[in-house]
Amino acid sequence: MVMPDWLSNLSVWVGEIMIGVGVVSDVIAAIGMLRFPNFFVRLHAATIGTIWGAFLPLVGVAILSVGADYLGSYRWFMGGGALITAVLILILGPAGSHALARAAYRSKAAKVEPKCVDHLEEHIRGEERDRNA
Amino acid sequence: MAGIEQQVTTFTLIMFPIYILAFTLYIIRAVKGPTIPDTVLAIDAMTYDLAAFLVILSIFFRSPILIPTAIVLALWVYALDVYVSKYLESKEMGG
Amino acid sequence: MRNVIATPETLTYGVLALLGLISLVGTYLAIVEKDLLKAVLFSAIQSTAYAFIFYLLMAPDIVLVYVPVAVGLYPAIVLFLIKKTERFEGDGNE
Numbered sequence: 001m002v003m004p005d006w007l008s009n010l011s012v013w014v015g016e017i018m019i020g021v022g023v024v025s026d027v028i029a030a031i032g033m034l035r036f037p038n039f040f041v042r043l044h045a046a047t048i049g050t051i052w053g054a055f056l057p058l059v060g061v062a063i064l065s066v067g068a069d070y071l072g073s074y075r076w077f078m079g080g081g082a083l084i085t086a087v088l089i090l091i092l093g094p095a096g097s098h099a100l101a102r103a104a105y106r107s108k109a110a111k112v113e114p115k116c117v118d119h120l121e122e123h124i125r126g127e128e129r130d131r132n133a
Numbered sequence: 134m135a136g137i138e139q140q141v142t143t144f145t146l147i148m149f150p151i152y153i154l155a156f157t158l159y160i161i162r163a164v165k166g167p168t169i170p171d172t173v174l175a176i177d178a179m180t181y182d183l184a185a186f187l188v189i190l191s192i193f194f195r196s197p198i199l200i201p202t203a204i205v206l207a208l209w210v211y212a213l214d215v216y217v218s219k220y221l222e223s224k225e226m227g228g
Numbered sequence: 229m230r231n232v233i234a235t236p237e238t239l240t241y242g243v244l245a246l247l248g249l250i251s252l253v254g255t256y257l258a259i260v261e262k263d264l265l266k267a268v269l270f271s272a273i274q275s276t277a278y279a280f281i282f283y284l285l286m287a288p289d290i291v292l293v294y295v296p297v298a299v300g301l302y303p304a305i306v307l308f309l310i311k312k313t314e315r316f317e318g319d320g321n322e
Binding site: 146149150153157160163164169172173176179180183187190194196198199201202205206209210212213216217220223 | 239243246250253257265266269270272273276279280283284286288291292295296299300303304307310311
């Protein structure tokens with residue numbers, strides 16, 4: 001299957017722009033992970049690093065590999081693998097972060113630092129009181 | 134056609150040191166991390182980015198057989214995440 | 229064409245050296261650390277660096293076997309053992 005020249009050029013450019021945005025947000029997430037004060041604030045940086053830093057470049061690679069004619073017909077395999085990895089990261093990254101945040105809150109491993117009101121803590125305390133009564 | 138090949142190779146070469154810088158910063162946080170969830174979160178985010186980088190490198194090396202390693206890496210690091218959170222919660226429940 | 233090929237190989241060797249250094253730091257911290265849960269996580273850093281080294285040495289079949297064993301099964305077994313026994317390493321006088 002021969003692709004028109006402008007289409008492969010366009011897909012390579014779009015893929016490169018997506019990879020570039022992903023790399024820049026990756027560095028931003030790493031700096032945020034290093035500079036933020038405690039665990040529950042660092043979760044925001046992890047969100048940037050997972051979705052913008054991993055999901056977006058993988059979709060960009062999938063688009064780029066469609067237009068990269070020099071890879072031969074194996075480029076469909078490479079694009080499909082990149083797309084599957086992107087979908088897996090889109091599902092698994094938030095699920096892992098939520099499990100970790102729940103465990104850190106319940107076991108009191110990390111302090112909830114900038115806090116005005118905490119309804120979940122009152123709820124858990126009320127549950128414990130009901131269980132003891 | 135040679136123009137596209139040259140362009141993609143040069144672009145990936147520019148991306149190479151920036152990714153390595155990001156991984157170094159993540160590892161500094163993973164080593165320093167005051168609590169356990171900090172370390173796990175840093176390893177988690179680093180490995181998802183590493184999976185993206187492995188896919189980009191397989192475009193760079195022009196070998197399609199390198200692709201499935203990224204899928205395996207992304208799946209098993211999630212397992213590490215779940216193990217540690219299950220350990221922390223089970224200790225809180227007193228089990 | 230030769231000098232186009234030469235630049236990526238030099239960069240690859242530099243990254244290999246950096247990854248070896250990172251895995252050395254991870255192994256040292258895993259041995260020294262008294263909190264065994266943190267030691268498991270440092271050994272996870274080391275095995276991730278090894279997986280990337282195997283990838284750069286063009287051995288994807290070894291990566292496919294090494295990642296489930298060193299990132300998946302080994303921390304699971306060690307965390308199960310820590311849960312059954314105790315988390316902090318003693319001084320030896322108890």
